[in-house]
Amino acid sequence: MRKLTVLYDPECGLCRRVREWLIAQPKFVELAFVPVKSEEALFRYPRLNHELTQKDVTVIGDDGGVYWGPKAWLMCLWALKKYREWSYRLSSPELLPTTRRVVSMISQNRYRLEVLGRFS
């Protein structure tokens, strides 16, 4: 795997902030960012359920592998030099349920968190 495409929600301040942070990090694997349901996203992934990509962050590998929600977060961490070890730690059987819960809580409340953290 040499490149990961991240489908992100440009309407959400938290997502924009996370994207900026990801861009600034040193990487093992290249990350490309495409806004959800944009023309580019629809063209590049014609068979993908684009309604689902709007609910949660989606990462797609250059081999066509699709990672939703918590798995997408783990793949982003995996791409980063400083945080690859964390992707293994957080995906271990002991921590994976907690990771899933935290990630889905964050994505369901992402517009509210934006106000809290003044991310916009």
Added chain:
Amino acid sequence: MNIIVATYLVYLAISIGLTVWVAQTLFKNGRVFLVDAFHGNEPLADSVNHLLVVGFYLINLGYVSLALEVGYEVSTARQSIEALSWKVGLVLLVLGGMHFFNLLIFSRMRRRSAIGNAPPPVGPDQYTVTREPETCAN
């Protein structure tokens, strides 16, 4: 030669001998780790190995030298052996600590280099058809 000079000479002989032995062990067996950590780049691995061993010698011989002095009167063989065992024991502990510190450095270097080729933590949920944006010229 009085007894304290004999004690010092025996102390130096044992401590330096142990330092050389541990350093040689480190030098011989650490090389494999380093060659692996530097993806088979042997000249670089040998260079780093040599530098680590030089640091190891400097710290240990420095400690051996600083810890030489016995601050009390040694006049009997019993006192001499007790002083020696205390001094040599400390040298052994310092050598052991340094040795494990070096092992930690070796394994860190190796892990750091291995992680760049490690597979993804999770498998994909599904596969989808992808089209490259360059091909959408029409």
